[in-house]
Amino acid sequence: MEGQPEIVQQLWSWVEPGWQVAQDWLTSPAAWSQFALLVAAFVLARIVSQRLTPIAERLLTPPEGRSGMIVTARLFVRRFLPLMLPLLAWVFTAMGEEITRSIFGSGAVIAFGKRVFLFLAARLFVRAVLTDPFLRVLGRYVLIPVSFVYAVGLLDDLTLRLEETIIALGNIKFSLxxxxxxxxxxxxxxxxxxxxxxxxxxxxxxxxxxxxxxxxxxxxxxxxxxxxxxxxxxxxxxxxxLTAVAVLGGALGVGIGLGLQQIAANFVSGIILLLEGQTTVGDYVELDGGEKGTIVKMTARACVLETFDGKWIVVPNEHFITTRVVNYSDQGSANRYEAEFSVSYDTDINKVPEIIETAVAALPFVLKTPDGPDCELRGFGDSAVNFAVEYWVNGIDDGKNRFGSPVLFAIWNALKEHGIEMPYPQRVVHHRHETPPEPPKPRRRRAEA
Structure with a gap:
């Protein structure tokens, strides 16, 4: 290889030992016998795996409709059945290695075959066993290359070279x-x-x-x-x-003190919210800033509110500690609402409460406890008598439940059924008619003589 470029000479220095080994194996009777043993081990492993795989499938497949930890464990083990062939070949090869070393005093080919079977097992493990996308990427770009380097016998040399390469970052030193x-x-x-x-x-x-x-x-x-x-x-x-980590922690503390106060405040506020439990997931809240909705998620930094129209609002945890928060309680508690209406002055108002309370109580979502519907006289207006009915429901009228509309429909239908009028605004206009005085007639000038 003299006279060749330096990179070619470097590549040949890596390839030459393998070429020498291959030549030795091709000319050695012991090597040929080991190759024959590898082939025999693979054929035997194939026969055994073909017989054992259906049996293992039947044993590891749970009955349909069953669930539980044992079923999960059986399904997990069944995923490894594709590895039976290369692993059995590795086992049979390892058993034959002892015989070969005792007869010929050498087992390099057998050892190489064992590493090749492990490489095949690694490829099958990544392709047929792993289902998680991240693990498959890690297996494709880490496990398979490492197993290949190990199979060709270069893993120890590569590891030593990487151990000798030192990286220094200030006082921290570590190898590649x-x-x-x-x-x-x-x-x-x-x-x-x-x-x-x-x-x-x-x-x-x-x-x-x-x-x-x-x-x-x-x-x-x-x-x-x-x-x-x-x-x-x-x-x-x-x-x-870990002392270096302590230095890093000190620097992080300075960073928090200088520029991360809001993040730290939100984190501590989140812990306080979880400890107190006054505001939790499922509560319908309204903040001073106008944000309102149901808390669907609480993180270390913020709470996520879902409005009735499906929008998500991310509110920092600090706002729940430093500002006024109206909590309408969780959606499983009872809440009171009211609906206002008016009737004509010609109505017998003594009958109105019973009519409205009966109509509202008939609605399926209106509760009888802690109190049934209560119709109250609120005042006398300019053109109508004003009433309001109070009722309790299980939940929050946040736009999803919409309790108010069925209640108003029930009030309207009940009043119409009993002939009670809901008047329009009325105004009385007095028109005073007076005959205006006649304007003075102009005087005629006397005709000149």
Missing amino acids: MALIRGLIAGSLLFWLGAWSNRQSADYIKAQQELRPATRELAIKAAEVMIFGAAFLLLMSIMGID
């Missing part, structure tokens, strides 16, 4: 291998943390005996603990001294 290991471990840890957080949140939300505020607080506490533990474990995996 530690950085790669940290990226991979961090991706897995935080994916596992997100999955654990979802599982714990679903479990906590299912505990209906806890108050909504308590459930939200428990979910946030579990989230902080899970991701805090993942961060500390990642620092340990990367080999970073």
Whole structure:
């Protein structure tokens, strides 16, 4: 290779050892016997897997309609059945390796075959077993390349080279291998943390005996603990001294003091809201700023309000602590509303309360407790007698429920049924007719003589 470009010589220096090994294997009877053993192990593994796979399918497939932890575990194990062939080939090859080493004193080809079977198992694991998109990307670009490098026998050399490459960031020093290991471990840890957080949140939300505020607080506490533990474990995996993290924490504290006051205030306000429980998910609230709606989500930074027309309003938690908040209570409690109406002065107003209370009480959503409908005389207007009926409903008339419209229809129909008039505004105009005085007639001039 003399006289060739430097890059070609460098590539040949990497390829030459493998070429020498291949030549040795092709000319060695021991190597040929090991190749034959690999083929025999693969054929045997294929026969065994074809016989065992249907049996395993029947054992691991649960009856239709069943559910529970055992069913979930059986379905989880069944997903790994595609790996049976390469793993059985690896097992049979490992068993034959001992025989080959005892006879020929060498097992390089067998060891290479075992690594190849593991590489095939890794490819099948990524393609047939993994279903999560993030894990499939991680397997495609991390697991498969690493298993290939391991199969060709270069993993130890590559790892050593990466360990010797040092990166320094101020007082923090770590190797390139530690950085790669940290990226991979961090991706897995935080994916596992997100999955654990979802599982714990679903479990906590299912505990209906806890108050909504308590459930939200428990979910946030579990989230902080899970991701805090993942961060500390990642620092340990990367080999970073935790004293350096303390310095970073001090800098972060200065940053909070200088520019992140609002974020910190919202975070603390969110914890206070969850601890007090006076405002929680499901409550219909109205703030001083005019925002109103049902709280559908409470995060560490803000609360999300859903208006009756489907819009979401994100309100910082601090507003719930520093401003006046009207809480109409959760949608499962009773609330009182009223509807106003008027009748003519010609009406016998003593009959009106009974007629209206009966009509409103007949509506299916009107409650009898804590009190039934109550019709009250409110005053005497210019052209009508003013009444109002008060009624209780289970929920909030926030635009979704619309209790007011059926009540007004019931009032109208009841009054019409009993011949009671709801008058228009009336005005009495007095017109005084007087004959205007006749204007003075102009005097005629005497004719000149």
